[in-house]
Amino acid sequence: MEKDLIKILKKFQRDEITEYYTYIMLSKIGGENNKDTLIRLAEAEYSHYEFFKQYTRCEIKPNFFRAKKNYFMAKYFGLTFGLKAMEIGEQKAQSNYKDIIKNLPEVQKILEDEENHEIEVVGLLKEERLIYVSSIILGLNDALIELTGALAGYTFALDNSKVIAMVGLITGIAASLSMGASEYLSSKSEKNSDKNHKRAAIYTGLTYMITVSFLVAPFLLGLTPHIALFLTLITAVFIIFVFNYYVAVATGASFKKRFFEMTFLSLGISTLSFIVGIAIKNILKVDS
Incomplete structure (x- = not known):
């Protein structure tokens, strides 16, 4: 596999593990009604991380600064606000996924998850x-x-x-x-x-x-x-x-x-x- 493509996949892999840790942290402040939903989101992100790991063949550390920033944003401005702000960032990643589908068709499944699954699950959240x-x-x-x-x-x-x-x-x-x-x-x-x-x-x-x-x-x-x-x-x-x-x-x-x-x-x-x-x-x- 080309080095440039591996570099891109590592970036995606880091994004996914960062979001996994973010959702795990948010599940501790999101209340009982939202805890299961947030854990489901975390599990989905971790499965994406494992998918990219098949090709990069290495462990990637999360961006803890970004994870904590998302956590504090949700804690002080509301869970839904924090998650929606994360979604905006993920939309940029989705456009990058489309660029590599021609080289790695399996990424289409990840793209579908990002576009559909998370939006549906986030819609289940209830915030006073x-x-x-x-x-x-x-x-x-x-x-x-x-x-x-x-x-x-x-x-x-x-x-x-x-x-x-x-x-x-x-x-x-x-x-x-x-x-x-x-x-x-x-x-x-x-x-x-x-x-x-x-x-x-x-x-x-x-x-x-x-x-x-x-x-x-x-x-x-x-x-x-x-x-x-x-x-x-x-x-x-x-x-x-x-x-x-x-x-x-x-x-x-x-x-x-x-x-x-x-x-x-x-x-x-x-x-x-x-x-x-x-x-x-x-x-x-x-x-x-």
């Missing part, structure tokens, strides 16, 4: 945070759109950072409680839903409150209202980016479409609120 992702999105969307708009309006109407922060927090706390109650009633009316009504309300209200805290924070730093507002808008765009990246990876949703849609709405409402704040201040002839 993804069950309630719609509740999280509700809290996040409303907080970003309502609070960025409200803070923009307050900036021009009040022109005092501490007062704006105080009013923003009062508005945010009241709105988070209201959103939590609304989500409780909404999820309770849903039929055939896996959601726990109280948890759905908590996810919505808590997400709203956390988002409010980040958005109001710049006004508590002793900055001028306009600079604080600028930082708030940057924070809002950053939150939108991070959250939509998470959702895109974990659920397969379109990142670009959701990111630009949420950013446009949030900044658009803020711009309108700028204008409303100035107009109300001038109409009521309120001095700063």
